[in-house]
Amino acid sequence: MTKQRVVVTGLGTINPLGNNVSDTWKKLVGGVSGIDYITLFDASDLPVTFAGEVKNFDANEYMGKQNARKLDRSGHLSIFAAEEAIQDAGFDLSKPLGEDFGIVFGTGIGGIGATEDAVRVYDERGSTRISPLAITQLMPNSSTGQVAIKYGIQGPSLTITTACAASANAIGEAKRMIEQNIVDKVLVGGTESGTTSMTIGAFAQIKALSKQNDEPQKACKPFDKNRDGFVMAEGSTVLILESESSAKDRNVEVYGYISGYGSSTDAYHITAPSEGGVGALRAMEKAISNADISNEKIDYINAHGTSTPANDLNETLAIKSLMNDYAYEVNISSTKSMTGHLLGGGGAFEAMASLLTMKNNQIPPTINLNDSDEDCDLNYTPNHFVDKNMDHVMSNSFGFGGHNAVLIFSKQ
Amino acid sequence: MEVNEVFEKVKTLFEEELGIDSEKINMDAKLEEDLEIDSLGIVEVVMAFEDEFEIEIDDEELTDVGTVGQAVNLLHSKL
Missing domain, CATH: 3.40.47.10 (Thiolase/Chalcone synthase)
Known part of the structure; x- marks a missing residue:
């Protein structure tokens, strides 16, 4: 079959x-x-x-x-x-x-x-x-x-x-x-x-x-x-x-394809992310491989972006390891800046947000991002939405226990 | 306490505690079919009766209770 x-x-x-x-x-x-x-x-x-x-x-x-x-x-x-x-x-x-x-x-x-x-x-x-x-x-x-x-x-x-x-x-x-x-x-x-x-x-x-x-x-x-x-x-x-x-x-309209899914476990600490976000990185790599696209095809990342010092730093490091120079170009945002952390409901919410982002070609901002952190130096779409044509978007979700789940959505 | 007083107390309790539509509550109403009280709900009903009337109800006493009227009569007999 x-x-x-x-x-x-x-x-x-x-x-x-x-x-x-x-x-x-x-x-x-x-x-x-x-x-x-x-x-x-x-x-x-x-x-x-x-x-x-x-x-x-x-x-x-x-x-x-x-x-x-x-x-x-x-x-x-x-x-x-x-x-x-x-x-x-x-x-x-x-x-x-x-x-x-x-x-x-x-x-x-x-x-x-x-x-x-x-x-x-x-x-x-x-x-x-x-x-x-x-x-x-x-x-x-x-x-x-x-x-x-x-x-x-x-x-x-x-x-x-x-x-x-x-x-x-x-x-x-x-x-x-x-x-x-x-x-x-x-x-x-x-x-x-x-x-x-x-x-x-x-x-x-x-x-x-x-x-x-x-x-x-x-x-x-x-x-x-x-x-x-x-x-x-x-x-x-x-x-x-x-x-x-x-x-x-x-004969119904679709919001998009779920083209990639990757999951991994840190096996490091029950709350802290693994150093350099290597666990999260593995999940992102698996999702991209599952979607059968190259890293540069990702137009937007809906970050886990919890606003904790440890998550945001290690997620940034993981994105840098994944995308190298392209990490500084790709649009990233954290919709948690507006919703707060929906915990177990976050992945589904952010999947919805990612699908709507791709379908409407508009990237929701990361709000309250006013003072830049020298270690968090990527393009987080601060404070104002951005218009951009998108074909593939990625959503990151990481949990206590060291659980990492990454989804990729595609227009075609 | 008279039977009709027990009924009024039961009716108020069903309405206020369990959210059951008061129009459905009469002596002939079947607890499961008419009032949609399932097996978990019956436990709640018994707990509410025990608190309201300050009595204890054993499981065996419930065997023949299928309607509001039968529940009212059981309560009346224990007061």
């Missing part, structure tokens, strides 16, 4: 910038920050008081209270984003997607809020008062199962938890499922809604978060000399992946 090429035919999202793809894209190109002070809980005693929260979303209103209370917030966001993607791909929401559809979700920490709630109840009232919904809300595969139930997806399913590389790995593994003719359509998502007082506290303890509490919108400054950590964010992004032949049979 011939190897299928894989296209993206549907996108859906809910994130700190917007509650649909179109609004999100406008904010990305406009260089608008989605970061603000935390409203979901009282964060006043925490070392970090801001995050990227989804706004104007009421799960009770969206799915009814009886349904909403069965899911945790990541489940709500996943079902919401999936609806837009399924409709965008031209499927009828009233019919189950069926056995021809697979589903793969990526998440970093699953229903961590539900875990915390259950522990709190256990401590205060004992085991017999723990909610019977606790397990189904906290398990990391909750979104996978709930989205499958909601939309009738009965093909193969997977949940990937490679921290902040999770949903980039999810897209890559779904690509392989289609290439190998296991299934010809896969709904792929990345969701995180793990901003709680405990996670903010815990990430702050390992010095991973920006503490620039005075100006939340300006705190996330990837590649800037004064960057001091990432900004927690929440959201869900869903993509409909399909074999080229299936998309042609259905």
Whole structure:
């Protein structure tokens, strides 16, 4: 059987910038920050008081209270984003997607809020008062199962938890499922809604978060000399992946091809990137090899660009090792400068951002990049979008644990 | 407490705690079919009853409870 090429035919999202793809894209190109002070809980005693929260979303209103209370917030966001993607791909929401559809979700920490709630109840009232919904809300595969139930997806399913590389790995593994003719359509998502007082506290303890509490919108400054950590964010992004032949049979528009996927593991340190970004470099090399193009064909890199001192430096070094002189020419940007760090949802969001970048021939900027760091001296598209014709774009995602996942999208 | 008072308390609890549409809640309503309370939901319902009425309900006592009316009568008998 011939190897299928894989296209993206549907996108859906809910994130700190917007509650649909179109609004999100406008904010990305406009260089608008989605970061603000935390409203979901009282964060006043925490070392970090801001995050990227989804706004104007009421799960009770969206799915009814009886349904909403069965899911945790990541489940709500996943079902919401999936609806837009399924409709965008031209499927009828009233019919189950069926056995021809697979589903793969990526998440970093699953229903961590539900875990915390259950522990709190256990401590205060004992085991017999723990909610019977606790397990189904906290398990990391909750979104996978709930989205499958909601939309009738009965093909193969997977949940990937490679921290902040999770949903980039999810897209890559779904690509392989289609290439190998296991299934010809896969709904792929990345969701995180793990901003709680405990996670903010815990990430702050390992010095991973920006503490620039005075100006939340300006705190996330990837590649800037004064960057001091990432900004927690929440959201869900869903993509409909399909074999080229299936998309042609259905006569639907495509956003682009997923032409390359590479993954690797640092095997170095549980949080710090390997020196010189050699682990990330291996993933980039594999993705480019998988896409069967040369390095100079990459027109844009959606960087992992978390705004931590270590990531941005080592990612820069890895890009230099990969591309040599061309590293100084290629447009790079970090959309995390606007969204914050969607953790396990980041790969899917940034895949969407990369596809829209390529399709619209517009590169979203890295905002808050004002003071250059002499060690981060590449073309990060600072503060204003750039018009550019693009044929191939690359998206980097790296996670705690040393997980690296790189995707390449192509117009043809 | 009278049976109708127990019913009103159960109705309020279903509405406010579980988000069930009040129009669906009557003595004949089947918990699973009409009110869409699944096996996990039943555990929640029992926990809510125990908290509201300050009683304990054993699993065996639930064997014959399939409708709101049967639940109300069980609660009434335990008060």
